[in-house]
Amino acid sequence: MQTVLFHSTIFGPIHSRRLGTSLGINLSPADGKVCSFDCLYCEAGFNAQGPGKAGLPSRADVARLLEEKLVQMSSAGERLDVITFSGNGEPTMHPDFEGIIDDTIRLRDKYFPEVKISVLSNATRLDRPDVVRALRRVDNNILKLDSAIESTVQSIDRPVSPSYSAEKAIEGIAQFPGQAIIQTMLLRGQDEGKAIDNTTPEHIEALLEACRRIKPRSIMLYSIDRATPCRTLEKVSREEIEEIASRFRAEGFDVQVN
Numbered sequence: 001m002q003t004v005l006f007h008s009t010i011f012g013p014i015h016s017r018r019l020g021t022s023l024g025i026n027l028s029p030a031d032g033k034v035c036s037f038d039c040l041y042c043e044a045g046f047n048a049q050g051p052g053k054a055g056l057p058s059r060a061d062v063a064r065l066l067e068e069k070l071v072q073m074s075s076a077g078e079r080l081d082v083i084t085f086s087g088n089g090e091p092t093m094h095p096d097f098e099g100i101i102d103d104t105i106r107l108r109d110k111y112f113p114e115v116k117i118s119v120l121s122n123a124t125r126l127d128r129p130d131v132v133r134a135l136r137r138v139d140n141n142i143l144k145l146d147s148a149i150e151s152t153v154q155s156i157d158r159p160v161s162p163s164y165s166a167e168k169a170i171e172g173i174a175q176f177p178g179q180a181i182i183q184t185m186l187l188r189g190q191d192e193g194k195a196i197d198n199t200t201p202e203h204i205e206a207l208l209e210a211c212r213r214i215k216p217r218s219i220m221l222y223s224i225d226r227a228t229p230c231r232t233l234e235k236v237s238r239e240e241i242e243e244i245a246s247r248f249r250a251e252g253f254d255v256q257v258n
């Protein structure tokens, strides 16, 4: 079984095709996965592997480990572009997410004031005022929206809570006009005999309509890059993604293809 990628709270720095030289912060357990989605393409594997035994890192531990790493990188004169919250699950599920963002901003300002702070979130917790406040304070508020069509999000992202809906997610993301960065994984394939394709004209039109409502700062379109736990997914070619991007650009959206 494909299992978690990150075995520590602070990881990297790694070179990210989307973000540059990135120091990662994993707010999920170091030996398991905690996420409100269970995406077919999740590089950290399926939720079925369980949350592990280590538990969530405490706010104090995250700040201490981050400071140690930043001190070490700063003394070594290492380059850093971005501090990125990602890891083995959904970072906004951490109960101290807002406080951790405050600590990270303080430490960034102290050691690497030019560095950006990014959060990769699946946008399932935007009904929480503390999460919304925290996301407003980061430089790159990157929110997943793999499809604006309910049945497709259910098939690809497999939300854990039955109360999730694509409509609620879009309303949540629309709280950040001009700030949210939409991230959409384009793919096709099948799962349990069901065909999946979020690149059809109907899907692209629904996503465009969602973006008209959200008014994002930019849109990141990408496809599968590494092994996925569901083996029957197909990567969408860069040419095809560029073609889809041109539809968004024609309406004035800023689009990055990764």
Ligand code: SF4
Binding pocket: 035, 036, 037, 038, 039, 041, 042, 043, 044, 087, 088, 089, 090, 121, 122, 144
């Ligand atoms: S939201 Fe991210 S961490 Fe969660 S299952 Fe999907 S890809 Fe994995």
